[in-house]
Amino acid sequence: MNSYERLYTRLDGGKPDRLPNLSLVMFFAAKLIGVPFGKYVSDYRLLCEGAFRCHEEFGIDMFCAISDPMREAEGFGAVVTIPDDNVPYSKAPLIGSVSDIGKLHPIDPASGRRMNDRLLAVQKMKEKAAGKVPVVGWVEGAIAESCDLMGISEFMLNIMLYPDEIRELLAICYEQAVRFAKAQIAAGADIIGIGDAAASLIGPALYEEFALPYEKKLAGEIHAAGGLVKLHICGNTNSLLTLMADTGADIVDLDHMVDMNQAANIFPADMHICGNFDPSGVLLRGTPDRIREAVRTCMQIGDRNANLIAPGCEVPRDTPFENFLAIREELSAV
Amino acid sequence: MILEELAIAVETGDMKKVQALIPQGLADGVDPQDLLDKGLLAGMAALGARFKAGEVFVPEVLIAARALNAGTVLLKDKLVAGQSVSKGKVVIATVSGDLHDIGKNLVLMMLESTGFEVIDLGVDVPVEAVVEAVRENKPDILAMSALLTTTMAFQKDIVEALKVAGLRDGLKIMIGGAPVTQDFCDNIGADSYSPDAPGAADAALALLS
The missing domain is CATH 1.10.1240.10 (Methionine synthase domain)
Structure with missing residues (x-):
């Protein structure tokens, strides 16, 4: 089976030759191809090279255009610093206060420098994939993008102090995410990852009011445009699982502290769980044997939801090759 | 009332x-x-x-x-100097190359509400600056945060630099952050690890008891 057949067979409830490996690579891929991270996130050709090599050498069953959270923020007009070999960031938030929200306007993704760079990455991935590897695009969810624009602490305060204004901000970020997701699907993405990391910090009551409606609507728009949805919320989402079950996502990434068994009990059977061993304590710092054991555990406990295998979050930059290879080896051994 | x-x-x-x-x-x-x-x-x-x-x-x-x-x-102006009994002095920082402050700030709040005096060095603090702050402030505890797997290694560098500077003895070192584990804490020679902010305040109390 090729990667496309493997993933879609699993998603359709069939039995693939082995479980799909959907490990997320960013910094690791840049290091693998020998370029500083600043260049990797700025040039789609390098990002594609990293994705292609990770597919070929480590058995990742997708080409994924994820790199960093700041592409849309830059498109909105934030001044984004791209360090030579570190993660892009904004020194000063674009939105200093809730009164600045009205100045924000969603843009045509093709007109944003690094948003367009991601579209070019997706196009190149689609060409290379030739129907044999799923192509995964990526957008920031409304909560995550709001934090990128406002600063995470300010957002967390303002969600309590100015809920109406925050709803306005979320609606703008949601609209940008819809445009970006549709543009990536048009460019060839089969699946769109929605990164909404900060949503794990707000608890179920605020999640239900401020995160779920936008994630759900975004998933609906992606489905309508012909894509599948991979929801990625890093961190401890145990208290959110019941609500996440209602997002309509096809694949839900679970970080390593989330109880996969509980998720399988809560999620509908056609909502696929992806995860979820510890990226740092196990993948980066463990041994190949330890990693194989962790992969086996994940394979057993999530089977009810036709699960997919990955560490709980990004593969760390300095992960030893033999550790990363152990994931593929264990998946192939069963 | x-x-x-x-x-x-x-x-x-x-x-x-x-x-x-x-x-x-x-x-x-x-x-x-x-x-x-x-x-x-x-x-x-x-x-x-x-x-x-x-x-x-x-x-x-x-x-x-x-x-x-x-x-x-x-x-501020009403409290009598010396009347408050501090549980201890803590220097806290997010390590070099890491701009994440929310975890550090939560730990800071929990430490202060437990009665510690806390000196906040901020985020992206170079190894040398942490060592200098320890030398200058003579804290009971140094607390370090790292959210990234690429920056957690600076926690080890700081422990080593404090040894070289002759400042490690008598200083308790706490570490935290999403990728950090108890195993990593033991491995780099720190004294305490906590997976969450309230736990960090408890750990700080335990370190000085």
């Missing part, structure tokens, strides 16, 4: 009520130290326990911290 009300106002993040209760308490002759310890800090400690139990989350903690800070500003 007013102390209970004050604690509840902090716990619910009601800044305006805190700003009303502090002057009222002072006018009624309540000891300013009690307004701080049994009112403001007690409220924050209660919220910290609920945070640890998963009953409240980051926004509720930040809104409570805002109310707490508004209260401490009003008490």
